[in-house]
Amino acid sequence: MKTEREKITGKVAAAALRLAGEPYTLEPGEENCYLLLVYEGSVQLEYGGETMLVNPGSAVLLGPGGGRLLPQGSAAAELVGCHFPLEVLHELRSAAGRDYTRRFASGQRTVLYGPVQWFSRLRTLLEMMRSAGTEQDDPGPLYLLLILHYVEQECIAESSAAARPRNETVEQICAYLSANYQQKFSLTEVAARFYISPYYLSRLFRRVTGQSIVDYINNRRIEAAQKLLENTELSISAVAEQTGFASAAHFRRVFREVMGTGPLQYRKGHKKK
Structure with missing residues (x-):
């Protein structure tokens, strides 16, 4: 596990984002994947040639493909999230035996509306990942593995419910x-x-x-x-x-x-x- 973790260290980065007027570009290079939590304000997501409104309490999973986030309304939008190259998911599969690549396929977009406790848990883990990013023995991959575990649970819970249409x-x-x-x-x-x-x-x-x-x-x-x-x-x-x-x-x-x-x-x- 240590050898595999050393390969991943430095490839996972978390950040907080405040959008007030100007759009934010999600870079398409290096097969970047994104996991974003919107916890205040609403944003319009442009991704894969489509647009959708994403409201507070939502978790967004984006496979490689880039895109843009635009704040909606007069209030600033606040997000916290992380990005990583797709290869990290392959390395996590080798290290931990868990395959999360299907959640981040190229051009794939998933929006989850989990319970408040679930959302709060993800936000705490992302904040911890962000705070620990400067540590020499960066624990980012371990935080990502925990986050993906909770994301996978919610994906399974939502897929077992009746399909929810967009409106x-x-x-x-x-x-x-x-x-x-x-x-x-x-x-x-x-x-x-x-x-x-x-x-x-x-x-x-x-x-x-x-x-x-x-x-x-x-x-x-x-x-x-x-x-x-x-x-x-x-x-x-x-x-x-x-x-x-x-x-x-x-x-x-x-x-x-x-x-x-x-x-x-x-x-x-x-x-x-």
């Missing part, structure tokens, strides 16, 4: 909800904004995303709350208010349901120095 209206609704999660919403108000009936919206949204509008909004609020808990000293009541929850009690209940722990416990375990 531009739902993508636009997700972008709107993600940009305005602090506001109070009702199904009727959202439906009226997009000129469809509440009943049709409810069914269509669940069929395309696999979750209700309420769950989608709460997931975006929890993701925003995670950042505040990690990076500020705001009280739980203030975090609840800034992320759109009706009360601190409601925030605590939803946070525990989604993350499996309370906000105070989460802060103790994830506070950034």
Whole structure:
């Protein structure tokens, strides 16, 4: 394993990205593969001659082929991710006996909408990979192997569910909800904004995303709350208010349901120095 790991070391790189106005080019050279998490704002992905809107809470897997990311709306988009040449996946297969190449075939694009805990786990691993990138014994390949393990699990889970069709209206609704999660919403108000009936919206949204509008909004609020808990000293009541929850009690209940722990416990375990 050590010999194989030495071959991979230096070929895996992670970075955080903030897009505000200018597009970002994904280089096609060296058979580059990308794994990107969008955790704030929405981006338009241009890849393989097609475009699609990618909203917060999404993980994007891209095989070699290059492309562009363009921020959507007035708010900046924030991402964290890594890139690596396709040969790294072949080397990981030799080193660890796991084959992930089919997830990154040339010209292949996969977008995953996993649970908040799954997304948070990937974000933590990518941040650790980024922080450790300057270490002499770069552990990037080990982080990548862990990340790909969780990605593979979610790919299997989503493929076993009913196929979810793409829908531009739902993508636009997700972008709107993600940009305005602090506001109070009702199904009727959202439906009226997009000129469809509440009943049709409810069914269509669940069929395309696999979750209700309420769950989608709460997931975006929890993701925003995670950042505040990690990076500020705001009280739980203030975090609840800034992320759109009706009360601190409601925030605590939803946070525990989604993350499996309370906000105070989460802060103790994830506070950034």
